[in-house]
Amino acid sequence: MNNANSMHEDQESMLKELMMLDFKLLDLQLYLDTHPDDMNSISAYNNLLVKAEALRKAYQEKYGPLTVNYPVSDTWKWINNPWPWNKMEV
Amino acid sequence: MWYYDKKLQYPIKITNSNPKLAKYIITQYGGPDGEIGASLRYLSQRFAMPTPEAKAILNDIGTEELAHMEMVGTIVRQLIQDVPPRKLEELGLGSYYTEHGCGVYPENASGVPFSASAFQSKGDPIADLYEDLAAEQKAKATYDYLLQLCDDPDVIDPLRFLREREVVHFNRFSEALQIVKDRMGTKKLY
Numbered sequence: 001m002n003n004a005n006s007m008h009e010d011q012e013s014m015l016k017e018l019m020m021l022d023f024k025l026l027d028l029q030l031y032l033d034t035h036p037d038d039m040n041s042i043s044a045y046n047n048l049l050v051k052a053e054a055l056r057k058a059y060q061e062k063y064g065p066l067t068v069n070y071p072v073s074d075t076w077k078w079i080n081n082p083w084p085w086n087k088m089e090v
Numbered sequence: 091m092w093y094y095d096k097k098l099q100y101p102i103k104i105t106n107s108n109p110k111l112a113k114y115i116i117t118q119y120g121g122p123d124g125e126i127g128a129s130l131r132y133l134s135q136r137f138a139m140p141t142p143e144a145k146a147i148l149n150d151i152g153t154e155e156l157a158h159m160e161m162v163g164t165i166v167r168q169l170i171q172d173v174p175p176r177k178l179e180e181l182g183l184g185s186y187y188t189e190h191g192c193g194v195y196p197e198n199a200s201g202v203p204f205s206a207s208a209f210q211s212k213g214d215p216i217a218d219l220y221e222d223l224a225a226e227q228k229a230k231a232t233y234d235y236l237l238q239l240c241d242d243p244d245v246i247d248p249l250r251f252l253r254e255r256e257v258v259h260f261n262r263f264s265e266a267l268q269i270v271k272d273r274m275g276t277k278k279l280y
């Protein structure tokens with residue numbers, strides 16, 4: 001169980017991949033805020049969004065919820081360690 | 091409103107503690123040019139923004155700054171956690187330990203608590219956006235200084251990321267400022 005602040009290597013690399021996709025999306029979001037008609041950025045945004053959503057779904061199915069609005073199965077996994085600020089023991 | 095996403099914006103994994111460095115970096119948590127101040131500044135100023143672009147950019151950068159506040163808090167915590175009190179005292183953190191233990195408190199590098207008097211919300215979009223440009227430049231300068239004081243790659247990496255974001259924010263605010271000026275010129279606001 002996730003009693004320690006440990007995160008398996010596979011979990012960590014999957015999460016880092018999602019962090020990267022979400023970051024690219026945010027960066028495009030800010031750009032689009034001041035360039036709302038930029039069609040290239042809009043299509044890049046849509047492509048990245050599909051990838052990020054798929055990866056988020058796969059991650060959450062494997063490792064539990066990243067956002068609280070996620071179906072609850074047997075236990076309230078939301079509280080599970082590690083939280084983002086925890087020092088990870090590898 | 092907001093939803094919490096249970097991850098950092100950028101990975102942080104600090105192996106070696108370094109309380110002295112934590113004491114400097116904490117200013118980007120609760121200091122005058124830190125992330126809490128940045129977030130509160132933009133999220134407060136957005137209410138008086140006149141154009142859709144300016145409303146959106148203040149809302150969204152203000153939100154990103156919350157993720158940066160979380161990153162800086164994480165760096166500080168990981169740099170001081172598990173350090174024995176005597177060691178903290180030796181390194182100049184005796185007062186900090188007395189007040190906050192190994193917790194994270196919003197203050198600047200000299201121990202002055204966070205104050206909203208470090209920023210304005212003037213209700214004048216041009217004045218506010220000029221302040222935002224300066225704020226981003228000051229935050230970037232602080233990260234530059236911190237990077238000069240830091241030789242741990244585990245800390246340099248996320249600090250560089252945060253520094254880069256200030257540059258991007260500066261650019262987005264410049265664009266928003268230009269849009270607001272143009273539209274005020276033609277009186278086609280809102």
Ligand SMILES: [Fe+2]
Pocket residue numbers: 128155226229255256259
């Ligand atoms: Fe910023």
